[in-house]
Amino acid sequence: MNATVKKTRPDLVRRLLLARGADPEDTLRLDTLFSPLGKQQMLGMREAIQWIAYAAQARWPVLIVGDYDVDGAAATAILRKGLGPLFPLRSLVPNRLTEGYGLSESVADRIGSDIRMVITVDNGIAAHAGIARLKARGITVIVTDHHLPGATRPPADVIVDPNQPGCPFPFKSTCGAGVAWYLLWGLHQTYGEQWVSKEKVLYDTLDLVALATVADLVPLERNNRILVANGLKKIRAGQVNPGLSGLMMHAGVDLEHITEQDFGFRLGPRLNAAGRLADIQTGINLLLSQDAENIAHWSSMLEGINAQRKEIQSQMERQAQEIVDQTGDQGDPVICVGSDAWHSGVVGIVASKLKELYQRPAFVLTATGDVGQTAQGSGRSMPNWHLRDALARVESQHPDLMHKYGGHAMAAGLSFPKNRYEEFRRAINQVAMEQVKGQFAVNLWDDGALSGDELTVEMAKAIEEAGPWGQGFPAPVFVNDFVVESSKTLRGGHWKLVVNLVEPEAVGLAVRVQACRLQACRLQAIHFLDGKEVASSPPPPGFRIRTRYHLQVNRWRGEENLQLHMEQIWPAPQPVAMPSAESVSRSDEQSGLDQQGSFPPAFSPG
Template sequence: MTAPVVLRRRPPAEAHGHWPEQVIPLLRRIYAARGAGAIELAQPRLAHLLPPEGMLGLDAASHLLADAIANDRHVVVVGDFDCDGATACAVAVRGLRMLGARKVSHAVPNRITHGYGLSPGLVAELAERDPDLLVTVDHGIACHAGISEAKARGWQVLVTDHHLPGETLPAADAIVDPNQPGDGFPSKALAGVGVVFYVLLALRRRMREAGAFAGAGPDLSRLLDLVAVGTVADLVPLDTNNRTLVAAGLRRLRAGQGCAGLNALIEVARRDPTRLSAADIGYAVAPRLNAAGRLEDMSLGIECLLTDDPAHGRELAETLDRINGERRAMQQQMMEEGEAFAARISVADAGMPLAMCLHDTDWHPGVIGLVASKMKERLHRPVVAFAPAEPGSDILRGSARSIPGLHIRDVLATVDARHPGLIDRFGGHAMAAGLTLASSALPLFEQAFRDCVQALATPDLLRVEILSDGELGVEEFCRSAAEALRDGGPWGQAFPEPQFDGVFTVQRWRVVGERHLKLELEYAGIRIPAIEFGGWDGGEPPSRVRLAYRLEPDDYRGGDAIQLVVVHREAA
């Protein structure tokens, strides 16, 4: 069950202007190939951050918040149960307190009990807190019923979100979402945590102009460690503005200036904070935060991000680490079941279908997104994984993941338009979306989903394309080049980590950890170690191979050691 792979090189591009000496020519070439041909685009600083002007709703939002602070009103920040939602909640709570709010609390829906976002059920539970103003972070643009319920209780509602809106907007007092109609903010790629950070920037400016501070006001850049983690975790495109935010947050974390909870999470993940990268956030820090929202209650993760006590932060981080271990075991089991199910579907359909719907009555709804993502990567097909909303429920929760070029939320919108009432609720992005429907509706949805993908997918979309930055010269297989590549980010969505290709001779090989392939390669007279994670297929690799790979420092061996991390291998 593998999709065809096409390996091709990026078109060459030229870097312009003055570059500092420490930016080596290899890195300049890589930046230029990603459209960053000048140093201010390749390594943007906070001075290059886009100003808040143009973001629709900021004036109304800052007015609501300034009025709430001035009149000592109770503000409840309503987060979400993923890493972006948790970090956005922590940024909002910390930021409002920095700006003088004395009555700030937070809440987060439970994935099983409440479902996604500000639901009427969650609003009913919040009534005992007697809030004056609800602030949604990383959700709200699709929460019409919950917002209407809150308004009926006499509360004000501020929506801060980044998801795509539906045909109508909710009846909130103010909405800040760069993707809402009429918004003129140049970057539409902000994560939820980035949106609320901009709201705080606008609020500080309003308060400063009103004379609320003796000077410039509190330093909101202290929140950028959280902004960086949420932005990387949510897999939004790292355009210049997002890379500005992430790079600034990484600098704080590397300097040990992160909040107590993030510092503790880095420690339990066994990452070196002085060399922390966006990949470390994506693969080590974010999963531990996300695990709380997937299996238990994201309140635990938010508490970890809000504490200023290092000992308490360490205790919470260790609990999150344990939960993440449970999540990994559950995910592995669900993946094995999903692969077996997909194999049966392929046999029944005499080939791999263009889209996959996977479902098991024993699956956990908090892990289906990971299963869908992993299966999408393995099959290079859009995948929707379903699980009961709660044990024994007739309502299914689905998590969809797509491939480049196929907008998954638009696919769901098309299915909804062709079959009104089939889907209860849906929402999301181009690459990821969520939905709910009745279990009895699953067969019809599966057929409608496949039909829609069939109409949109082209043969080119169904091939895995691996883009290479070309060959490395023999002198570039060195520690200094590997470190420059590692530290030259942040790398991520739409600004991918550098990878290269070349033909190598396999001198030695062995299997490690049952599934991984350790190689000793020869290239132009030098020996280079390499590892291909999950690369053991039961057969001996050919003596000559063409590889797509990343060049990385080998910190395990230390010194001048490097290794190649194999992304793709084929016979040469």
């Protein structure tokens, strides 16, 4: 399954990979994955394997305690598939709305008296009280997690977490589903002769690891890129998880050409919606199912829940933006907004939207608890500010402020008494000002400009094939000037454009404007509204724009065409030298220049 046909990559693609620290010759073969039991193994892996082997021999009833997001659902499904033949096995996921995150005391109290072993996935590293309650009942606890640990170790029998102190495993960004998959791999390496389905179980769950890795927004270190690349390859070959296939049908994902973007923007949100508004067990059932009727039922249910999530999210986003705009600039580097009426399952997405819109870290909170006296919410950060560490700093300065907190560099969750909201707002902003000197920088990086020869569907396909691209390994983005040939507003307000590439010819320190049209390259483009547009309507014909964009392959009815996905659009600066009268006349006829040889000063005419 690792046979790879080596292709010669275009120079542009090689340059893009080198700029991201990757080897252009790397084929991301599955058999080059870092081993879970090598010299730099995951700490606790061997002990966890021994405990599981003992439980299998004794036929202990075992419970998996998962999490209510895509990573937790995929990790639960992976271990259910892999460990199911060994002992009586079932799973439990906390209810986001009533129990919150992780193996809490209330979750521990729900675990039946018959259970002899609990294995956590995508949680547990901070579950001190819940684990202590299980240990008091004589239950063996194995924690598999990837979140950052606190100052003290929970009282589990074994912890497998690449981020725990002393773990030599180098790829710290492995997601929860990745850690669970590695646990199965370690079992196969240790007891392979007793495991008939050795190769099949690992390969069969690879697409779930790939989905979770992208959806959980962990950095795409080489190990993660291998997992995602091979998971995508598996799906494109038609060997897809049946439940995932049902979800793909509802999402309109092309199985043969699925990309990592489909994981992040189409499939992931549909699974996440169940954990946000209902019960993620629906998603887990889907990922475990082999029955066509059940798959159709659960995927249709997830589609409906996701539509409901979109409606709730849209309303919350509008209200949150109104609060931010009404309060004005208070000098806070960190946005904090909240409402008793907001849905706790959607606050994280809204925080992400606010962060993108205002280019500042954002916390979005809602009231929870029996009498609504607890503020619970999520935060999203900007690069170079570690949000979980910032909350740890708040805790050290205000030890009794927060009930609990946890998360990553870019995302975190927390809760505290609602009547101490202002105290939290001041505290988190004070920490931000201490840790980040000046304003949060908005760094708009790019991979440079492309020539007309590089703006081809073949180049877009070569970039696509060189992936996966994603968190920590960003998709290539280019910057060029174009002249708008036509533009229109689509349903939802998004912009559809036809543009011509501007490739001015340098003449000393001047620029010949007539070269813009003589070397024109006609291209289709799309821009999805993100709230940061410099105008309310698309640029009119004849307008010259500068844009940051991605190359995309637009596949429709069996045809493949190049499309530019424009992220930002601005009026382009004028050339440094005015053209001659002759060239103005010729360019005016061809490209819509006005009599002064310049374009309108705004996107909207007049």
